[in-house]
Structure formats: C-alpha cells, structure tokens
Amino acid sequence: MTDNPLVADVHSSTTWYTGLGLIEDAEQISSGIQDNSWVDGTLGGVGGSLDILGMAIDPLGSLMAWGVSWLMEHVRPLQEALDWLAGNPDEVAAHAATWRNVAAATTASQQHYTELVRAQTGEWSGASGDAYRSHAAQQADALGGIAKVSEGISYAVEGAGLIVGLVRGIVRDLIAQFVGTLAARLPQWLAEEGLTLGLATPVVVGQVAALVAKWVDRIQGFIRALLDSLRRLSGKLTELTDLLERLRQTLRRLSRTDPTAGGMPSRPEFFSKSPVRSNQDILDSGAGTPMTLDNVHVVAGRMDIDLRDVEVVIISEPEEIRYLDHMDASAYTPSELNGAQIRFGPASFADDETLAATIAHEHTHVMQQRAGAHLHRPLRELEDLAYDSEMPALERYRNDSP
Secondary structure, three states: OOOOOOOOOOOOOOOOOOOOOHHHHHHHHHHHHHOOOOOOHHHOOOOOOHHHHOOOOOOOHHHHHOOOHHHHHHHHHHHHHHHHOOOOHHHHHHHHHHHHHHHHHHHHHHHHHHHHHHHHHOOOOOHHHHHHHHHHHHHHHHHHHHHHHHHHHHHHHHHHHHHHHHHHHHHHHHHHHHHHHHHHHHHHHHHHHOOOOOOOOHHHHHHHHHHHHHHHHHHHHHHHHHHHHHHHHHHHHHHHHHHHHHHHHHHHHHOOOOEOOOOOEOOOOEEEEOOOOOHHHHHHHOOOOOOOHHHHHHHHHHOOOOOOOOEEEEOOOHHHHHHHHHOOEEEEEOHHHOOOEEEEOHHHHOOHHHHHHHHHHHHHHHHHHHOOHHHOOOHHHHHHHHHHOHHHHHHHHHHOOO
16 A cells, blocks of 8 residues: 555455466356457447347338238348347346356355364364365365356356347347338339339349348348357357366365364375475476386385285376375375275376385375274374385385396
8 A cells, every 4th residue: 555646556466266277267267258258349249138039029010011022022031130039038047047046056155164164173283184174175166166167157148148139139220220221212213113112123123132132241240240259158168168077076076075073084185295396297297107007016016015906096187186286295095985096196106216105105004094094093193104114115125126
C-alpha cells in the first residue's frame, strides 16, 4: 500500500490453484469459456436470452399473405435457415443448471472435508501428521478442480445455447430486412414489366432470386461464424471432459487415507524417500538402470528377495509422478492392499543401487503390512525398520555380482 494516489497497488496473480497442474488447467479453460474468447469476431459476443431458441418466428408470414406461390418457392431457403437454428431453451437451461449444481455440491464437499481434516488433525504433530495433511490437501484440491471443470461445462452449455439464439435473432432480423426490401422493390419490378403480383417474367424471377441469394449469403456468413465458434467451444469442452476424468482418477488414487474420529489416519502410505534426483528429472534425462519389471525382479533376486507374489507397478501416469515428487518419494507400498503391491516411481531407477535399496525398503513394508504391523505400530517405527533393511540388502546385492 502507498499514500500516493497515483501509484497503483500490486495485485498478486497467484491464486489458490496456481501451480496445481490439472486444477490450474481447469480454471484457465473455464475462464476461457466464460470470457467468450471462443466466439467468432463476426458475432461480437454472447448475450441475450435462451428464449429465442424456442420462439415461433415467422418473418416471412407477410409474404405468405400475398398468396404468391412462385415467390414462396424462391424464399424457402431463408425460412429453412431460421428453422435449422431452432431449439429447446428449457432443455439447455436444465443442462446448464445441472452442471452448476454439480459444481456447488463439489465445492461444498471440498469445504466440509477441509474443515474436517483441520479439526481432527490439529493436534497431530510430526512428519507423519504433516504428510497426512499434505495428502488431504491434495484430495481437497482435486475436489476443487472438479468443481472448476463443472463450472466450465455449465458455462459452455449455456454459452452454446445463447450463441445459437443470438444467430437465430440475427437471421430473423435479416429476413425481416429482406421482406421490407422485397416489398419495396417487387412492385417496381412488376410495374416495369407491366405485370400484376400473381404473374412474373423470367426477368422479375431473376431479380427476386438475386435478392434472395444476396441475403442467403449474408445469413450463411453468420452461420459459418456460429459453426466456427461451436467448433472452438467443442475443443474446450473436450479438454474439460478429459480433465474431469483425470481429476476423478487422481481423487480415486488420493482417497486411500481418510481421517477417523480420533484424528489419526486409518491407513498411512509407506514411502521410500527419493534421492537427490526427482522422478521428473529421471524421466527428462534418462534412468541409470532399465525401467522394466524384469530388471526389478533380477535386482531383487540378487538380494534374495522374492517378489513373485507381489504386484510390481512402474508408475508412468504424470499426476502420480507429480504426487511422488510432492511427497519427495521414489516408491510406495499402498497400505490398503495389505502388502500385495509395490509402486515404483522413475526415481527408483536412478541407478542399480538406488533400485536395490528401494526394493529392500518397500519389501520390508510388504512384510509389515502382511503381518498387520501397520495397524498398531507407529509409522515412524515401521519406516526406521525399512531404512535399516537397506544396507544389509545392498551388501548382498554387491556380493552377488552378475
């Protein structure tokens, strides 16, 4: 802040979702839909009401009252364009409202969950408490991302209806202009040929056809702009639906630990801490040992560790890799599977000995979980035992050279 009225205050561009990957993408795409950047410049912008989609509009009615059959045949393309743009405004409004309801409900769930975690873990100190709160925050962020995507879809549905309604109104006005122009010119053309309204020469028919073609071309220009706008909007919708599915997958993965009434995690995760290089760094610059299941089993065998009854997963999904780096981890053993699976991140494959130490560490967690130790012993104690297992296993690995 400053007392000088000429100096503008600094407004931070950082928001709660900045740097959160999918959530930030969801906000940016949703904002891009809401600011109408997808609308063709010919149309100006989105406005008005959905009601025009369902209105019974008949600007050619006055021509029909003339009772001239040959004239109606030539102006039919104008009416067809208007009919093509008709729709059901109530249905569009209901779809948009449904997605707004989803966004509101998800936001409420996010807030409730955040408050619940804060209340139940406030007195839980130490590394495990911090890790749990961080994990819970990621779940809340994923819920926030789903809310943002839902808002974006709501904007898109309503925006599509409004833009079609806008163009329908433009077409209606153009046809009304055409009717006014024709009403002024047709009597003049007929008089020049010495004819009445019910008759027409090829010259008069040609003049009417040329006038219709001129208005059809103008109408087609707006319809092309509408189609271009809807194509761009469709691309943004595709991005949002893809993000929604990825956020749902992220939430399913993160929903492995829930706070209980006592404020303790029911099933904490068991991580191998990452060495100096991050998982993303290994992906970008290359692993020091093959990132294959065969290599994992070969290295494990050199330490007399049998992983045949353990599902080994090599993580490749970007969101899970970011999650590992956020937790400063290279691998983990999901506790809800009770020792049935080990998930190795790219950082596990920094080199042969890193992989060996990680295997030994996570295999210890497998045995702990199968014995039920994670249900009654402190996480820190179990982690200490896992770290203690690494050096003896490495000695066996080094002594069993291929």
